[in-house]
Amino acid sequence: MVSSDEPSDESQYREALASMENGDDSAKTTVAFFKLSGRGGAEIDEEGAVELLEERANQNDGRAMWMLGLCCEFGIGTESDQFSRALPLYQQSELLGNRIGRLLMLVNYGVVGARPAVGAMNLREDWNCLLFCRSF
Secondary structure, three states: OOOOOOOOHHHHHHHHHHHHHOOOOOHHHHHHHHHHHOHHHOOOOHHHHHHHHHHHHOOOOHHHHHHHHHHHHHOOOOOOOOHHHHHHHHHHHHHOOOHHHHHHHHHHHOOOOOOOOOOOOOHHHHHHHHHHHHHO
16 A cells, blocks of 8 residues: 555556656656556557666666576567567666665575576566565
8 A cells, every 4th residue: 555645556657758858867767667568658668668668777776686586587679589688688687786686686586596497477467466665
């Protein structure tokens, strides 16, 4: 439940979209999140979201890195499953101090980097479960 002093998903999406259109590159990660999740009235656009995440990851945005890692690991918005790209993205995200990058690396790869059997993600549901991560 969103408290009355927290902005709604729709207002957060509109604000991030306006900021991005006004040249604020940092807003691209938030816009990508909404495009992946379909929250806030955003139209689902996985390929467009991945383009934004690629751009932000190249600018050392740790949050964009772990989100892009998930997309690569599970072939969301990418030409094919780019599993081999995911671990380095999670590692770089962790090095930038992003706790979610570390968590994804440890959960998906363990300490030694061996990937256990992982079921397919339902990103519509899983992105929504990761809402709490947006501030990390």
